[in-house]
Amino acid sequence: MxxxxxxxxxxxxxxxxxxxxxxxxxxxxxxxxxxxxxxxxxxxxxxxxxxxxxxxxxxxxxxxxxxxxxxxxxxxxxxxxxxxxxxxxxxxxxxxxxxxxxxxxxxxxxxxxxxxxxxxxxxxxxxxxxxxxxxxxxxxxxxxxxxxxxxxxxxxxxxxxxxxxxxxxxxxxxxxxxxxxxxxxxxxxxxxxxxxxxxxxxxxxxxxxxxxxGAYRYKVTFKGQADHSGGTPMNSRRDALAAAAEAILAVERTCRKYQDKDIVGTVGVIHVSPGAINVIPGECDIIIEVRGSTHFPKSTPVAEIKEAIQNTARQRKVEVNIETLMEDExxxxxxxxxxxxxxxxxxxxxxxxxxxxxxxxxxxxxxxxxxxxxxxxxxxxxxxxxxxxxxxxxxxxxxxxxxxxxxxxxxxx
Structure with a gap:
């Protein structure tokens, strides 16, 4: 009709x-x-x-x-x-x-x-x-x-x-x-x-x-130490934003590895504190999203991303918290x-x-x-x-x- x-x-x-x-x-x-x-x-x-x-x-x-x-x-x-x-x-x-x-x-x-x-x-x-x-x-x-x-x-x-x-x-x-x-x-x-x-x-x-x-989304919070950008040597820093940057690249790297499985990953939100030119970032939040079809479990790349984040936090001596926002199948x-x-x-x-x-x-x-x-x-x-x-x-x-x-x-x- x-x-x-x-x-x-x-x-x-x-x-x-x-x-x-x-x-x-x-x-x-x-x-x-x-x-x-x-x-x-x-x-x-x-x-x-x-x-x-x-x-x-x-x-x-x-x-x-x-x-x-x-x-x-x-x-x-x-x-x-x-x-x-x-x-x-x-x-x-x-x-x-x-x-x-x-x-x-x-x-x-x-x-x-x-x-x-x-x-x-x-x-x-x-x-x-x-x-x-x-x-x-x-x-x-x-x-x-x-x-x-x-x-x-x-x-x-x-x-x-x-x-x-x-x-x-x-x-x-x-x-x-x-x-x-x-x-x-x-x-x-x-x-x-x-x-x-x-x-x-x-x-x-x-x-x-x-x-x-479906999409999996996680809020990741890195907590380091805010300090003077001029007075703090590079090897003494606990830079939360630098840790977040490594995490973002880990998302991209991992999802490219699984792109033939229809897996995609994005970090589209980032908040930096205190957000000053001459202050090392003491805290940084990012939101990670991973999407995929019914043909391959999103949990596989997500587990690898989480492991990479924990490794980065240890290496950079920052604290990290991963909060699950949603996990839709x-x-x-x-x-x-x-x-x-x-x-x-x-x-x-x-x-x-x-x-x-x-x-x-x-x-x-x-x-x-x-x-x-x-x-x-x-x-x-x-x-x-x-x-x-x-x-x-x-x-x-x-x-x-x-x-x-x-x-x-x-x-x-």
């Missing part, structure tokens, strides 16, 4: 969202818990109202909008997120979120009644927030947020996660008391831009995800949902490519509440998390048509 998508209406919403948190470089900065992201969430809520989807917020802070079916039971859902990384792109998350709303409007326009209810979900804080947690809303909905984390995790300024949640009207206590069984779905489909080169290079408009990679998607997506693409006559997702998504965690699937769209030059991130509207329209067809097929008409 081909459902006509009003791509002009979608683009109008997309352009409006692109103005929220727009940076001088033309990117988007809508960080979780920020005023800009709160404006974006209000915009999404208004669009859910306009689509007749009666929005509500669950205890985890996710926004929902439901289109009732004729039968009770678990809904078929779609959605993504509105937050961004610092100075990121405009397509990440937003295409899948506003696209899901447009799909609901287009199904309404077509006068289609489904057996199962259809639902849009806007997840809270999909991008890594200042507390080192990504996919917060979907994790919390699955019951993965405990009291120790909610009340004990703090940012570099000392604000707790629970306080940040309270500032946007979300109660940590309600998250603790949440029952994930109340949020089971028949199926969940997330539409997202690829943020990689596979579709762009192959010139295929649609990717059907077969597995979603990779997941395969639902065969039933993947088959429904392939059937929909065949009905529409669109070529598609089976492919892994090398980036993390809320669908990874929603797999604990639902059978899941994902649609990828081409990213120009494979660019993601950057102001130049771009996906053609023609490809977005194809993705929305596939999403609409698949949701209706899964929900039954």
């Amino acid at each position: 081909r459902i006509a998508i009003n791509i002009s209406r979608f683009k109008q919403d997309f352009d409006a969202m692109s103005l929220i948190g727009r940076t001088a470089e033309g990117g988007a900065s809508r960080l979780a818990f920020s005023p800009q992201e709160q404006i974006a969430r209000e915009f999404v809520k208004q669009k859910l109202y306009e689509a007749g989807l009666n929005p509500f917020m669950d205890p985890s802070g996710n926004l929902h909008g439901r289109r009732l079916g004729v039968e009770p039971g678990p809904a078929v859902a779609a959605g993504s997120h509105s937050d961004s990384v610092e100075n990121g792109g405009h397509f990440d998350g937003v295409v899948g979120l506003l696209g899901a709303i447009e799909v609901m409007r287009s199904i309404n326009d077509a006068g289609i009644q489904t057996r199962r209810s259809l639902e849009v979900i806007s997840f809270l804080s999909e991008e890594p927030n200042r507390f080192g947690i990504s996919c917060f809303g979907s994790r919390a909905l699955c019951g993965k947020m405990d009291r120790a984390l909610l009340y004990g995790r703090s940012d570099i300024k000392g604000e707790t996660l629970s306080a940040a949640l309270s500032s946007i009207g979300v109660s940590a206590q309600e998250i603790i008391g949440l029952n994930p069984e109340e949020y089971k779905y028949n199926a969940f489909v997330e539409l997202h831009v690829e943020q990689g080169r596979m579709l762009y290079d192959s010139k295929i408009p649609l990717g059907l995800v077969t597995e979603i990679v 990779s997941r395969s998607v639902s065969p039933r949902v993947l088959q429904a997506l392939e059937q929909g693409a065949a009905e529409l006559g669109y070529p598609c490519l089976r492919m892994p997702s090398r980036t993390g998504h809320d669908a990874l965690h929603m797999a604990e509440l639902s059978e899941v699937g994902m649609i990828f769209l081409p990213s120009r030059e494979g660019v993601g998390h950057h102001p130049s991130e771009w996906t053609d509207m023609g490809d977005i329209e194809k993705g929305l048509q596939l999403l609409a067809t698949t949701l209706v097929n899964l929900a039954g008409s």
